[in-house]
Amino acid sequence: MMEIDPVPNGNANAETDGTTATSAAIAPPPARSSRLSQLTESLKLEHQLLRVPFEHYKKMIRAKHRAFEKEVSSVVSGVGDLTDSDWSKDDTVLHLTSLVSRLQGLKRKLEEGNNAENLQAQRCRARIDHLDSADAENFSEWNNTKLKRILVDYMLRMSYFDTATKLTESSNIQDLVDIDIFQEAKKVIDALENKEVAPALAWCADNKSRLKKSKSKFEFQLRLQEFIELVRADSADSYKHAIQYARKYLAPWGSTHMKELQHVVATLAFRSNTECIKYKSLFEPKQWDFLVLQFKQEFCKLYGMTLEPLLNIYLQAGLSALKTPFCYEEDCTKEDPLSQESFRNLALPLPYSKQHHSKLVCYISRELMDTENPPQVLPNGYVYSTKALKEMAEKNGGKITCPRTGYVCNYSDLVKAFIS
Structure with missing residues (x-):
């Protein structure tokens, strides 16, 4: 847990990763390395995307193999009957014609099976290409497609097939969802x-x-x-x-x-x-x-699907990552999603986020506040980074204006806060 001293009125509005409090700050836009890290973690959850068409593919192969063995065995048995019995020429021709018709029917079934297998193989290829195409440059677009896949998965599990089909077609993600399976x-x-x-x-x-x-x-x-x-x-x-x-x-x-x-x-x-x-x-x-x-x-x-819809899993993971004891206190910042009663109710049965370390992010500069860039407390109780406040004072003749309340004070009125 992190403490900040001194704070004049207890209103230390600096942001942490979930263990303390604020309306203070939004983290800076992720750098390339950060996005690549997010992408790597995201890909770990894509097991179902590849497993479903692969399992369907294997099922079709097994079914075709069984049908082939059954028909061929029956035809071979029928030919054996001809050699072991005294059939007339006409009966033999009729019987052979029947066996040929069965083989032709088997050929048609195998061709249909090949087409169905090719479709599943195409889906496997499309999904591998989709995962392979993810990189830091198109991360936002790739995530948007992922969101649509998750929504379609939820709709299919809830039997909203018409809506799922329309979203799939409008987004052109037919090879990335499993409508036929559901x-x-x-x-x-x-x-x-x-x-x-x-x-x-x-x-x-x-x-x-x-x-x-x-x-x-x-x-x-x-x-x-x-x-x-x-x-x-x-x-x-x-x-x-x-x-x-x-x-x-x-x-x-x-x-x-x-x-x-x-x-x-x-x-x-x-x-x-x-x-x-x-x-x-x-x-x-x-x-x-x-x-x-x-x-x-x-x-x-x-x-190989998850028992819960993917939408539920991602929502639970997100809410649990945000959930801290502070979220349920009266002075929880309004920028925290769990300050809303509906989100609190959803997160109630979920475990608290496991935070090993806390951090403060400056509301003004979006930079981390640490020993190199320590937090400073304004007389009105709001906290910002030393670097950001110095730059503001230099531009405004030593005056500091709180960006959230409009409160004005001198740079000399600031009090340094200590993180422990």
Whole structure:
């Protein structure tokens, strides 16, 4: 913590990096080295920008590989059938024609897959070029593009697709955002909100290996919910179907999730109208909300996205960097964003900024006040740097005018402040 002595009325209006107080000063425009440092730190947060199209690219390659293996295996098997059986000439020609048609269909699918892969490869290239183009000269423009990307990311997560699309097109950043990925997710989310699990189960099947690798329980939770819906129907046929469903789809999970499995299967005895809280909660609508939330988390993990929108992360980081105990005091300077009640409420759950050192910046010259350029206190309590006040006195015949209050005094009336 920093102290300034002496100060006539306690109004030491000099700016620190967050541990004391003022309306005093705005830091000087960053130098080239400072901008390069900011740029380097900014690039460290761009993991998601490159990871998403790369993961989508890998997913397409895997899907194309599976389709190719399946079709080729089927065609080879079909040719083997011809050699092992006594087919007529016409039947053989018909069968071979069918196999050729399948191969032609496979060729079309592979070409479509190649086009989709090229699109993702183009996005990867565009994003690498975008990051590579950042330098100190165009830092402001590059940051403006980054802000638009962050806003689009937030809109897509909140399902504002039309607005996100318009901002993307007007800013020409189509290759830097992931509208198609989020549209894929929205189909599953809409279905779950309508109490349908089929699209979510299809998504799990498409990403089975990745979900298994991450030890995801999402598919199991979907199966449990389908079982619960069968029990909810409350009829002899529905109970029969529920038992058959449990044997087919839930039993394979018994080795790893037996406790949860037993809990849910017990609803066959307790029924949907039970008053037992332990089982009644399984029939509540909030279970579908839980599935939506779980899908969003699995979706983000699958593509290497942050679980929180980027906008939230940057806002929290910024507010936390500004937050100090002084921000909540009555005499907090109005130039501090956290002097506003709305910002204070947003920053309330966030940790205080970790400040190792404090510094004073002169309101007039925007230069650092230290032992080489010590602070001077005016009789009205405002603090400015010695260098700035000397220059002002030389130009005005030894007179000092406070730039914030208009107070006029002699240079000899100033009192030196000491930083400790």
